[in-house]
Amino acid sequence: MSTQNLPLTGVKVLDLSTLLPGPLATLMLAEAGADVVKLERPGRGDEMRTYEPKFGEASANYAVLNRGKSAYAVDFKDPAQRDRVLELAAEADVVMEQFRPGVADRLGLGYGAMKSINPRIVYCSITGYGPTGDRASRAGHDLNYLAESGLLGVVTDNNGSPTLPVSVLADIAAGTYPAVVNILLALRQAERSGEGNHIQVSMAHNVQVLGYGYFATHQASGQWPRPGAEQLTGGSPRYRIYPTADRRNIACAALEQKFWDRLVSLVGLDAKFHDDAGQEQAVIAALESVFAAKPASYWRDVLDGEDVCTVVVATWDEAVAAGLVDIDGPDRVVQPGDPSRSFSTMASPIDPALRRTGKSVPYPTLAPLPDVSPWS
Known part of the structure; x- marks a missing residue:
């Protein structure tokens, strides 16, 4: 399947988000053929550009999440530059933002402003705690959402303390994936009705999907899971981690x-x-x-x-050798009849030759927003 025939070819995405949940969502859209334009603050740009490790001057984390996009510097507080963003929104099919609730509206870049110039716009807001409520304006990260949802405490160590999760579960499972699924649904709805939608993704609320079994247990018995004592949290010999003689x-x-x-x-x-x-x-x-x-x-x-x-339990090197982690990944494009590939495999984030030399990584350099449309 050529890149011209990918399912989102022709879809224009305007990405105002930073760090992980939003950029990973727009990466998945880009890998399915969408044309993503990322807008970042002038100067240092997205905070993730500063993350370690680096290849030369490039942040490897930023490169993984933003490959295949175009990036431009925009001061959202400058009225002239804000109006330029609205011009782009008039052309866009999707807008992704990750400000705290109310910030986009104060900047003049909220759903209402964009809908008035583009009724078909699919506008996705990813927040920590949702658009309303006592926690709406609170700062937070993945660990906070897991902690406040109750999930972090279901697996404990020998001292009864929770441990750090293996990855940023709330950001991805409760932020990125709900955003992508609902954007695709909203695009389909816009095709049929001509009307867009405002998608609200709350990471703290969406992590409840990860605890579906705990909620089912509570509904059936009125009891919540005992930390470290249920079938999948350490209470069963059939579902546990056991040390070996060589500390594996x-x-x-x-x-x-x-x-x-x-x-x-x-x-x-x-x-x-x-x-x-x-x-x-x-x-x-x-x-x-x-x-x-x-x-x-x-x-x-x-x-x-x-x-x-x-x-x-495998080391990273063992997982790569077994073919379960693909760090070279020569082809991320779905081939007809190939069930082993998906549109967002996250394979081959960095060119192997560049990874070996460590000289540079192809990722969006931050350029001034041009007067002409970057989609033209």
Whole structure:
């Protein structure tokens, strides 16, 4: 499939967002063919341009999130430059913004101002806590949204304390992805009705999707999950992390009986612990002893090729070698009949040759906004 035939070819996106949730969303639109114009503050631009590590003068994080876009410097507080932004909005199909609630309106760049000149505009606002309420104007980051939603406390360490999540879950799962899905739905609606929409994405509220099982449990029993004590949070021997003799780890997810039966047989667990019902802590202790007796390489040989949903926790190098992390990724374009590719694989964020030399990275340089349309 050529880039001319990607599903969002011809769609114009005006990106006023910074850092991660909005830029990742517009990257996904760009990878599906959209033409993204990113507007940043004059001088240093998006804060992520300053992030480490760098390739030469380029921020690798910024490069990953903003490849394939055009970037221009705009002072949103300058009336003349604001009016220039409105001219671009008149041409755009989608606008992405990530200001605190009310800021875009005060700048004259809110949904009302843009809708008045472009009724078909799909305007997406990503905020931490939504457009209204006591927390609406509060500053926050991913960890704050997870903490206040209750999710951060469901998995705890031996001291009963929560641990840092493996990634920025709220930013991506509760910010980026809801934004992309709803933008696509709104574009479809605009095609059919001629009317755009204002999409409000609250990261703190959307993380509840990640806790669907906890809400289901509460609705059925009236009880909330016990920290570190439920089936998927550490209470079951079938779903846990077990240390090995060489300080590596085993990720066990043998929930179904057939996987559990095969696992305990393979690792040689004492038969009295095969039935874990009612003796979960004893079985956990027994499995800890079994896995701790041998190094990770031994367990990889035992577990590979077996249907037990239990694996060695990989290093990044091991994940790359296994083909599960694609850092070279020669082709991000979907090929007909190829189910292994999607429009936003995030593969090959940086050219391998540039990564090896460390000289520079192709990302949008910050240029003055031209008098002519960057989409023309």
